[in-house]
Each structure stands twice: as structure tokens, then as C-alpha cells.
Amino acid sequence: EIKQTIKLWKKLIKENKIVLSLSSLVIMNCFNMLPLLKNWSTNVIIPQSLIDFVLIRSQQASNNTINSPGKLAKINGDLALIQNDAELSDFWNKIYEVICNFEVQNVSEDEIINFKLDNLSFEEVFAKFELNRCQMDSLIIANRQNSIMVCDDLFLRKIANAFGIANVNSTAFIDHIDEDEILKHVMKISKSRMSKVLMISRSW
Numbered sequence: 001e002i003k004q005t006i007k008l009w010k011k012l013i014k015e016n017k018i019v020l021s022l023s024s025l026v027i028m029n030c031f032n033m034l035p036l037l038k039n040w041s042t043n044v045i046i047p048q049s050l051i052d053f054v055l056i057r058s059q060q061a062s063n064n065t066i067n068s069p070g071k072l073a074k075i076n077g078d079l080a081l082i083q084n085d086a087e088l089s090d091f092w093n094k095i096y097e098v099i100c101n102f103e104v105q106n107v108s109e110d111e112i113i114n115f116k117l118d119n120l121s122f123e124e125v126f127a128k129f130e131l132n133r134c135q136m137d138s139l140i141i142a143n144r145q146n147s148i149m150v151c152d153d154l155f156l157r158k159i160a161n162a163f164g165i166a167n168v169n170s171t172a173f174i175d176h177i178d179e180d181e182i183l184k185h186v187m188k189i190s191k192s193r194m195s196k197v198l199m200i201s202r203s204w
Contacts, residue, residue: 008025011059011090016047016146016147016148017043017044017103017145017147017148018040018043018044018045018147018148018149018150019044019045019046019138019142019145019147019148019149019150019153020044020045020046020050020099020102020138020149020150021050021135021138021149021150021151021153021156021158022050022053022054022132022134022135022138023135023151023152023153024150024151024152024169024170024173025050025054025075025095025098025099026152026173027152027170029091029095030095032127033097033170033174034094034095036064036174037055037098041101041102042103044102044103044106045102045103045104045105045145045147046099046102046103046104046138046141047104047105047106047107047134047137047138047140047141048104048105048106048107048137049100049107049132049133049134049137050134050137050138051096051099051100051104052134053132053133053134054092054095055094055096057092057096058089058092058093058096061088061089061091061092062089062093078140092096105141107136107137107140107141111139111140111144112136115140115163123136125159131156135153135156139156139159139160139163139165139168142160142165142166142167142194143164143165144174146164148166148167148168149165149167149168150167150168150169150173151167151168151169152169152170157169159183
């Protein structure tokens with residue numbers, strides 16, 4: 001039964017458009033898996049708000065590196081200079097370069113207002129938990145296009161499930177693209193890399 005389910009998901013991924021979310025792009029970049037998307041550019045959709053978000057993060061990281069050596073912070077009662085991480089600018093630039101090759105769609109304000117589950121609106125859920133607009137748009141586009149959303153944020157996947165939106169994590173998606181590659185990347189996962197994932201995620 002499990003094998004049949006996996007086979008079905010691979011078939012769905014192959015035959016449908018894929019909507020990539022912010023969380024999956026971050027995870028894939030941390031594990032150097034973005035190049036695997038090169039041959040999938042015609043199959044992937046992203047919201048315009050995601051491009052805007054990544055571009056802003058890239059520019060902010062670049063400006064911080066150029067204009068300031070870092071920030072002052074108190075450590076054990078003493079002031080210390082926390083240097084800006086030049087890698088952060090490069091990190092967002094890599095994502096931006098990749099997503100510019102995908103199909104881009106917009107989400108209207110009316111779509112956001114009218115997207116509801118029973119009496120609960122999508123907009124209320126995202127406002128309550130202070131989620132970014134691009135995360136909401138990815139879900140709406142996946143629903144609109146009847147596509148599969150690739151997402152590594154467990155909370156967002158629960159929302160997707162509640163709204164009946166098909167979703168998988170990036171590991172399942174990459175496994176369909178290249179089984180050999182996913183095995184190599186899984187072997188590379190380390191505590192230091194997971195720490196980097198957490199650091200990047202906190203900068204959203």
C-alpha cells in the first residue's frame with residue numbers, strides 16, 4: 001500500500017504543475033539542491049510576491065554587508081560587535097536567480113478575501129500567525145491551479161490539508177526528479193547544516 005501511494009504521488013508530480021513555497025526553496029538551497037530544478041523550470045509556478053520577498057531579502061543582506069560591519073549586542077553584560085554575514089546575501093541571490101526562470105502568477109486581493117474554510121478566512125489565519133503574503137499566495141495558486149504545493153513548513157502543510165490542497169515536502173519532490181541525487185544529499189545532512197537552516201528561517 002505504501003509503495004502504491006509513493007507511485008501515485010510520483011505520477012501526480014510528473015503530470016501536474018508544481019507550486020514551490022518559500023520554506024522548500026530555503027531548505028533546497030541549504031542542501032545545494034537548487035541546481036536540480038534547472039530542467040523543471042516549465043513545470044514550476046511561484047507567486048510574484050515570492051520573487052518580491054526574496055529580492056528584498058537579498059538587497060537588505062547586501063546593503064547590510066556594504067554599509068555596516070555588523071551590529072552591537074550585549075554578551076554577558078559586555079558590548080560586542082556581531083559581524084554581518086556576507087553569505088546571507090549570496091544565499092538569497094542564489095534563490096532569486098533560480099526562481100526568475102519559473103512561471104510567475106499573481107494573486108488578487110479578492111482571491112485572498114474569498115478563500116475560506118467554513119467561516120474561517122485564509123486572511124484571518126495568516127494575520128493571526130503573522131505569516132508572509134508569499135506563503136499565502138503559494139497556497140492559493142496551488143488551489144487555483146489544482147497543483148501540488150512543495151512545502152517544508154509543517155504548519156503550512158496542515159493548513160494546506162485543511163483546505164484540501166495536495167502537498168509534499170522537498171525531499172519527496174527531489175526524489176522524483178533524481179533518486180540518486182536525493183540519496184547523496186541526505187547523506188550530507190549534518191547538525192551544522194540544520195543550524196544554518198534554522199538561522200535562515202529566523203530571518204524571514
